[in-house]
Amino acid sequence: MRLKDKVAIITGSASGIGEATAIKFAAEGAKVVVCDVNQAGVDKVVAALVAGGADAVGFVVDVTKTDTIAAMVAAVKEKYNRIDVLVNNAGIVMDAQLFKMSEDQFDRVIDVNLKGVYNCTKAVVDTMIAQNSGVILNASSVVGVYGNFGQSNYAASKFGVIGFVKTWAKELGKKGIRANAVCPGFVATPILNDMPEKVIQAMEEKVPMRRLAQPSEIASVYAFLASDEASYINGAAIEVTGGLTL
Numbered sequence: 001m002r003l004k005d006k007v008a009i010i011t012g013s014a015s016g017i018g019e020a021t022a023i024k025f026a027a028e029g030a031k032v033v034v035c036d037v038n039q040a041g042v043d044k045v046v047a048a049l050v051a052g053g054a055d056a057v058g059f060v061v062d063v064t065k066t067d068t069i070a071a072m073v074a075a076v077k078e079k080y081n082r083i084d085v086l087v088n089n090a091g092i093v094m095d096a097q098l099f100k101m102s103e104d105q106f107d108r109v110i111d112v113n114l115k116g117v118y119n120c121t122k123a124v125v126d127t128m129i130a131q132n133s134g135v136i137l138n139a140s141s142v143v144g145v146y147g148n149f150g151q152s153n154y155a156a157s158k159f160g161v162i163g164f165v166k167t168w169a170k171e172l173g174k175k176g177i178r179a180n181a182v183c184p185g186f187v188a189t190p191i192l193n194d195m196p197e198k199v200i201q202a203m204e205e206k207v208p209m210r211r212l213a214q215p216s217e218i219a220s221v222y223a224f225l226a227s228d229e230a231s232y233i234n235g236a237a238i239e240v241t242g243g244l245t246l
């Protein structure tokens with residue numbers, strides 16, 4: 001068990017990659033804090049984890065609302081007295097080509113995907129500094145390295161979270177804290193629901209493995225990066241694409 005007794009907060013963990021990460025972390029022995037705007041999803045994931053014998057708690061947290069983050073962090077510290085891992089996984093898409101993109105589409109995606117990562121990390125960093133240990137993991141994307149048609153807002157947010165980990169690696173490395181980003185290719189989750197089928201097929205054809213990733217294949221990378229096995233990986237943006245970009 002590579003994460004035995006580590007306290008891990010995972011945002012956006014009611015669905016998709018976040019849910020798979022919660023399941024993987026629990027299997028690796030972590031105490032899992034499930035956070036999402038979706039109350040029913042939080043309840044479902046926590047119930048499944050607890051039924052499987054895990055130590056898990058859930059909170060309705062909106063990463064754009066600092067009061068909900070602060071309440072969750074206070075409750076986690078009260079219950080577990082430490083925070084070992086933060087997975088900044090919550091994210092949304094609101095796609096449009098630049099010439100059609102509204103200010104609201106731009107602002108909302110930046111608010112959740114970029115400022116939300118800042119908000120959550122800011123809320124835990126003092127605790128990690130006091131412990132002299134911690135791991136911060138950000139959900140970037142292949143789009144955060146190469147850009148993508150129709151995703152100015154999303155690409156900017158995902159480039160931005162790589163900027164965070166490179167900066168935090170420099171600022172926090174000497175305080176025992178590692179920060180890394182994961183850049184998945186296309187993963188079979190509800191976030192792709194609005195993507196046209198022909199675009200998904202085109203993506204699959206570009207991948208040498210000829211398929212999308214499963215959420216568990218991204219969760220495994222988060223588990224490795226959260227574990228002490230990754231003790232010298234800091235400030236990295238790890239592509240997990242099945243070879244999409246080759």
Ligand SMILES: NC(=O)c1ccc[n+]([C@@H]2O[C@H](COP(=O)([O-])OP(=O)(O)OC[C@H]3O[C@@H](n4cnc5c(N)ncnc54)[C@H](O)[C@@H]3O)[C@@H](O)[C@H]2O)c1
Pocket residue numbers: 011012013014015016017018035036037038041061062063064089090091092112116139140141142183184185186187188189190191192
């Ligand atoms: N699926 C992909 O192809 C893919 C590829 C690269 C990166 N990612 C990134 O992985 C992360 C997870 O995506 P997913 O594919 O599992 O999507 P998903 O839609 O299945 O899950 C995202 C979760 O985030 C939650 N969420 C949305 N806004 C929130 C907010 N303001 N506060 C808290 N929670 C909020 C949603 O309720 C949902 O449960 C995202 O950051 C996404 O950008 C996904």
